[in-house]
Amino acid sequence: MKFFGALLLSTLAVAALGQGDLPGPEFSARDLQRIASLSPLGPVPGDETNRFALDPRAALLGQRLFFEPGLSANGKTACATCHDPEQSFGDGLPRAVALAEGPRRTPSLWNLAYARWYFYDGRADSLWAQALQPMENEIEMGSDRLAILRAVQSRPLLRSEFEALRGALPELSDSERFPEHARPRPDAPGSAEAVAWLAMAPEDREAVNRAFADLGKMLAAYERLLVSRDSAFDRFAEGLREDDAEKKAALSVDAQRGLKLFLGKGRCRLCHNGPNFSDGEFHGLGLAPPGGGMPTDAGRYNGLPALLADPFNARGAYSDAPAGVRARILKGLRRSTSNWGEFKTPSLREVSRRGPFMHAGQFATLEVVLEFYSTLEGAAALHQHQEQILAPRNFSAGERADLLAFLESLEGAPLPATLLKAP
């Protein structure tokens, strides 16, 4: 009887403490090893395909270009319009809206220097090749490489910095050789832009492509600086390494329990692994599109052939290492039906500062994301190769709150204010 009395008292005591006052979890030796694999985030890796990647002058010009609306067709849309520094380099919308609404969410730009593939479907294999596509996408910035280079040429500061870094622009004033608007359009070979492009001399097309690629490389040099590190979780991990109680206290007890779930029951780390909290690869969750129904976005299935056909990929003529490691990786890529509906694993650093979530903004908040992984309600079976280990995690409300606290602990130290606006 005394036992039941003590049990009742302890139950009441725990209830009175509230979730946040529950004791912290015990971390096993294996947990500690796994935590060590998640932090710290190492130095920003180089990019052998981009000779400007580490050049601060290129990064400064890239920053100017990032905030320059004059590169767009309507003269009002810059990279920063959708990738707004005030909104964690996103736009807070379920689907991107620039010149028109797109089919996918605007991805955040945090820690892209650590990525292996770009876009949700991996159709670019370098940050610079990625940066080129939105500028010519009709529903994003809607311009073309001739008009973009002219916009640079007509702005004295941009032109002088650009030419100081990479040499003179092509003779764009010669309208016989360089039409006002032109770009390759495999999707619309009969369009005026495509016809104008094919009418250009091969060496002029080559010169335009090379300058356009260099522009992307300078944009990438800036974007590589957008790094999130030194989060509360990183301080906790450092405290574990150094057995420093003060640093260990950086992570709340709630977040510590969330971390334990992240490493164990949640199986989150199977895909969100490594110091950037992403395996950098592609997985299919069978998410229904906005509005419901079966998945309609092919994701990696279409991204892979687009990458292999991209003249700006790592093995292409405009890469600065066409026989390098990244180029060799492309040789091993094969499209498979199992790629259908796969999307790139996003980094979780800064995840609580951005949203909506998933590739088409299906979930408004992180709470809804955690509910999805808890039940997998609404997920479609894509094919026999879908992640067989993806099973409902059956999180309790308290566990979801703890996981949320852990995800919030991945907010890093602020970037220098000078990086968040046009220089």
Added chain:
Amino acid sequence: MKTFLGGLTVVCLALFVWAGPDAANGGEDPLVKTLLSNDGTYRLTLEFSGAELVVRDLFEVGVRMERSDGGKADLQLAFDARMPEHGHGMNREAEVSSEGGGTFAVSNLLLHMPGLWELYFDVTEGAICERAQFSIDLD
């Protein structure tokens, strides 16, 4: 139950054998491992590009193959790595190139997720094909 425990023992032994040379090389020299094909006809010596296999790191394997009985043979190699619990393998195809004399270089390898991986080395001699394999649990 007996089968399960037997299987578990095999996996544990494989992991134990794997851990041996890794610990022995002090984490510096390339990891070297020898394997027999499943029917015992071929012996493979594997030399990895790093001291250990790590999730998300590109790596290569040098493979020297020979008949266990010492006889001469014209051998070919194919490679794959799979995650049996996940139902998938790598997100890329390995590049296998012959360097002559039964030696091959296997490159473009990346194990992108933690968990149990099976590495398959399929040795072909004319109409005969034998598999050599081992398991590794990456964490």
